[in-house]
Amino acid sequence: MCGIVGYIGHRQSQPILLEGLKKLEYRGYDSAGIAVFTEQGLEITKSVGRLANLEGRLSGDPLKGTVGIGHTRWATHGKPSDANSHPHTDNSMKFSVVHNGIIENYLELKEELVQAGHRFQSETDTEVISHLIAVEYEGDIVKAVQKAVRKMRGAFALGVLTEHEPDRLVAVRYASPLIIGIGEGEKFIASDIPAILEHTRDIYILNDGEMAVLTREGVELMTIEGNFISKDVFHVDWDLMTAEKGGFDHFMLKEIHEQPKAYSDTMRGRVSEDGRSVALSELSITAEQLRSIDRVHIVACGTAMHAGLVGKTVIEQLARIPVETDVASEYRYRSPIITPRTLVIVVSQSGETADTLAALREAKRNGARVLAITNVVGSSVAREADDVIITLAGPEIAVASTKAYTSQLIAFYLFGLHLAQTLGTQDEAYIARVLAAMQSLPEQVERILAQGEVIKEVAESIAHNRSLFFIGRGLDYAVAMEGSLKLKEISYIHSEAYAAGELKHGTLALIEEGVPVIALITQEELQEKTLSNIKEVKARGADVLGIVNEGAEAEIAKSVDTLFAIPRTLPLLTPALSVIPLQLLSYYASLSLGHDVDKPRNLAKSVTVE
Ligand code: F6R
Numbered sequence: 101m102c103g104i105v106g107y108i109g110h111r112q113s114q115p116i117l118l119e120g121l122k123k124l125e126y127r128g129y130d131s132a133g134i135a136v137f138t139e140q141g142l143e144i145t146k147s148v149g150r151l152a153n154l155e156g157r158l159s160g161d162p163l164k165g166t167v168g169i170g171h172t173r174w175a176t177h178g179k180p181s182d183a184n185s186h187p188h189t190d191n192s193m194k195f196s197v198v199h200n201g202i203i204e205n206y207l208e209l210k211e212e213l214v215q216a217g218h219r220f221q222s223e224t225d226t227e228v229i230s231h232l233i234a235v236e237y238e239g240d241i242v243k244a245v246q247k248a249v250r251k252m253r254g255a256f257a258l259g260v261l262t263e264h265e266p267d268r269l270v271a272v273r274y275a276s277p278l279i280i281g282i283g284e285g286e287k288f289i290a291s292d293i294p295a296i297l298e299h300t301r302d303i304y305i306l307n308d309g310e311m312a313v314l315t316r317e318g319v320e321l322m323t324i325e326g327n328f329i330s331k332d333v334f335h336v337d338w339d340l341m342t343a344e345k346g347g348f349d350h351f352m353l354k355e356i357h358e359q360p361k362a363y364s365d366t367m368r369g370r371v372s373e374d375g376r377s378v379a380l381s382e383l384s385i386t387a388e389q390l391r392s393i394d395r396v397h398i399v400a401c402g403t404a405m406h407a408g409l410v411g412k413t414v415i416e417q418l419a420r421i422p423v424e425t426d427v428a429s430e431y432r433y434r435s436p437i438i439t440p441r442t443l444v445i446v447v448s449q450s451g452e453t454a455d456t457l458a459a460l461r462e463a464k465r466n467g468a469r470v471l472a473i474t475n476v477v478g479s480s481v482a483r484e485a486d487d488v489i490i491t492l493a494g495p496e497i498a499v500a501s502t503k504a505y506t507s508q509l510i511a512f513y514l515f516g517l518h519l520a521q522t523l524g525t526q527d528e529a530y531i532a533r534v535l536a537a538m539q540s541l542p543e544q545v546e547r548i549l550a551q552g553e554v555i556k557e558v559a560e561s562i563a564h565n566r567s568l569f570f571i572g573r574g575l576d577y578a579v580a581m582e583g584s585l586k587l588k589e590i591s592y593i594h595s596e597a598y599a600a601g602e603l604k605h606g607t608l609a610l611i612e613e614g615v616p617v618i619a620l621i622t623q624e625e626l627q628e629k630t631l632s633n634i635k636e637v638k639a640r641g642a643d644v645l646g647i648v649n650e651g652a653e654a655e656i657a658k659s660v661d662t663l664f665a666i667p668r669t670l671p672l673l674t675p676a677l678s679v680i681p682l683q684l685l686s687y688y689a690s691l692s693l694g695h696d697v698d699k700p701r702n703l704a705k706s707v708t709v710e
Pocket residue numbers: 401402403404405447448449450451452453456499500501502586589705706707
């Protein structure tokens with residue numbers, strides 16, 4: 101995730117910016133840069149790769165000055181490169197901008213600017229912002245920023261400098277976090293508290309639609325419409341480690357809580373303004389090519405494969421094309437039938453998983469077209485695929501994948517709808533209905549997260565069992581598999597996921613008094629059947645937790661021991677909600693057993709061996 105740091109004060113800014121960026125390294129990044137007012141004017145140095153590369157460039161030629169902005173970039177628009185790194189500037193080189201977030205309408209804005217004679221150095225959406233501000237500048241940087249911001253749609257946290265007003269630093273927040281640090285004769289901006297904690301513990305937290313104008317002496321706070329506001333100073337009493345985790349005890353819990361934002365970010369700019377259709381403008385595959393597809397193979401590992409299991413149902417239901425989902429390490433060796441009419445979808449958070457990459461290459465060798473769903477722009481999978489849908493979950497640090505999985509689900513929903521739209525398999529009204537329901541998911545996830553304490557209690561009550569089961573039918577079965585994997589990997593409790601109707605063909609022998617069974621019962625048309633399977637396990641002494649839809653509690657209560665209700669959505673979308681209590685369950689089970697939640701034994705975040 102991109103990081104922002106800015107400084108205006110009496111000390112040299114370069115070391116403060118670099119130190120601040122280092123404190124944000126844990127968020128992940130692929131390039132970095134700083135802009136400083138020097139005696140020569142606004143000077144920018146940037147470099148792809150680690151911060152050490154940037155430091156290397158600056159060591160021979162330091163930027164001397166007491167006002168500056170810095171940035172670590174996590175690519176979203178355009179690959180990681182020197183040119184795409186921030187800060188960006190305009191053609192006059194008098195304005196400089198660092199930006200976190202995504203400008204949805206940047207292509208439109210860029211086109212207008214190009215027609216007016218502007219030249220661009222990068223593929224980024226951010227560069228458009230520096231040009232826009234330059235166009236709007238009439239002697240007051242604050243007004244210019246306000247005017248530019250009004251033209252932008254999307255999410256942004258900005259730090260802006262202009263050579264015309266070297267004693268002001270402007271900060272804006274809109275759907276991307278930004279804080280202001282208050283020191284004696286010096287002020288700071290940062291995307292996250294750790295970046296400035298060494299210098300000050302007194303901060304203003306900007307809300308969406310607010311901006312700040314920083315000078316050495318003070319901070320003016322206002323809305324982006326220009327109305328002045330006042331705010332209480334927030335005193336941070338966290339240590340650095342707590343600050344890195346945003347106040348959460350672990351990265352995993354932080355990432356679970358980041359899911360509403362990950363959903364919105366992954367949808368942003370991919371749904372038409374009237375909300376009636378999907379617009380995946382990043383895809384180069386044509387309508388004609390999509391129409392020629394006669395089968396889809398989804399290939400991935402672990403949690404990403406589980407997202408693929410949901411993806412199979414999504415594509416089959418929406419587009420009526422047959423889909424097979426495979427474990428990547430098996431795919432190549434089963435001699436799959438791949439033809440030029442096969443679309444192979446590879447799913448990978450890291451984009452570097454060796455088995456997934458090998459499957460991608462096998463698919464291409466056999467003439468298939470490959471679509472990648474990945475979280476990392478510029479990763480091997482993203483580079484080698486024909487088309488890429490980037491999930492905008494931001495970097496995932498905890499080994500156990502949570503927000504990457506749910507963002508992959510969102511990507512499947514979007515792609516499934518895109519296919520349906522192109523093939524004409526669903527009518528416009530239905531597509532609009534699914535999209536409207538998707539827009540409600542972030543708020544519905546928030547409602548589940550607010551009940552974390554309830555799940556914590558359940559987790560503590562099951563954590564000392566040696567083994568447990570997850571059961572469900574249809575999409576509930578796909579989610580059960582993810583719930584079971586999550587529990588195993590961080591709590592080390594043995595668990596199995598079973599298609600609810602399959603238990604009686606053998607595994608039922610393992611059910612005895614007190615064995616916990618987590619039953620997902622969110623697919624209404626399968627509810628009765630699942631309830632019969634629950635009766636089978638209850639008759640053998642199982643202790644059943646039911647994950648159900650709000651409104652179904654009364655009907656299901658008598659069949660289970662404990663209930664957890666999730667907000668109601670369309671059956672196809674329930675995995676994006678029902679997995680959240682399961683993530684929390686494994687988190688709290690691991691916590692209560694005293695395990696290292698973020699770094700479970702024997703596992704690595706990126707698996708680059710076959
Ligand atoms: C489990 C988990 C793994 C990964 C798998 C694939 O929480 O994170 O199962 O999903 O190793 O990794 P990516 O998605 O990076 O290809």
